[in-house]
Amino acid sequence: MPAKRSPPDAIEPAQALALLKNAASPAHRAGLARYGIPDTHALGVPMREIQALGKRIGRRHAMAQPLWDSGIYEARLLVAFIADPARLTPARMDRWCRQFDTWAVCDTLCLHLFDRSPHAWGRIDAWALRRGEFEKRAAFALLAGLAVHDRHTPDAPFLAGLAHVDAAAGDARNFVSKGVSWALRAIGHRNAALHAEAIDRATALAATDDPARRWVGKDALRDLGRAAVLAKVAKATKGRAKKA
Numbered sequence: 001m002p003a004k005r006s007p008p009d010a011i012e013p014a015q016a017l018a019l020l021k022n023a024a025s026p027a028h029r030a031g032l033a034r035y036g037i038p039d040t041h042a043l044g045v046p047m048r049e050i051q052a053l054g055k056r057i058g059r060r061h062a063m064a065q066p067l068w069d070s071g072i073y074e075a076r077l078l079v080a081f082i083a084d085p086a087r088l089t090p091a092r093m094d095r096w097c098r099q100f101d102t103w104a105v106c107d108t109l110c111l112h113l114f115d116r117s118p119h120a121w122g123r124i125d126a127w128a129l130r131r132g133e134f135e136k137r138a139a140f141a142l143l144a145g146l147a148v149h150d151r152h153t154p155d156a157p158f159l160a161g162l163a164h165v166d167a168a169a170g171d172a173r174n175f176v177s178k179g180v181s182w183a184l185r186a187i188g189h190r191n192a193a194l195h196a197e198a199i200d201r202a203t204a205l206a207a208t209d210d211p212a213r214r215w216v217g218k219d220a221l222r223d224l225g226r227a228a229v230l231a232k233v234a235k236a237t238k239g240r241a242k243k244a
Helices: 013-022 026-035 047-057 061-069 073-082 090-098 103-111 120-127 135-148 154-167 174-189 192-206 211-226 225-244
Strands: none
Touching: 013 047, 013 073, 047 090, 061 073, 073 103, 090 120, 090 135, 103 135, 103 225, 120 135, 120 154, 135 154, 135 174, 154 174, 154 192, 174 192, 174 211, 192 211, 192 225
16 A cells, blocks of 8 residues: 655655755756856756645745755745745845845746735835846846736836836846846737837837847847737737726
């Protein structure tokens, strides 16, 4: 008779770390550099394994800080799937944001945890003013995440987000400029009105003499003009009209 599996809530932080180590692959760890992710604190666990472990554990907020404090790359990714967004405080979000050291940790927390927090919009306003490259990227990764996942917020906050895009578009640092373009494109995907605003903003950026701002504008325009995006926007706009 097979042994019964322990219930998800029986897993403790030390056990979660052990499970991550057991799932590690040297080949995967060696491949992280191709994506600009340092392997210094990494085990080499594929994202699918991290997500599966997160699903097994469930939202166990008390486990999040010990895993984060381990400093292990995959443990910090796991935090995105087990922390409770409803129990996050702005102070904790700020603390973790200050400790982002890779784009992958930044983006995973922003798209799978922070964008579900009631404090998300306030963190965008705060982080957009930060100097650190990953802290500043977090503002735009979070804005992009909300643009994709938040189906209830009206257009006004996203229009305000475009002001952050414009202010940060001249930041030539790789992870910031890509984050700014990502947020601009994601906002433009929401509906026809925001698409038009994003096109106007991208067109203005593309026409400037500043190389960083011009790159953001052209990168966004390439995406926003695609047939698939136009069809997506039309569908979203039609769906919103039916609900009105």
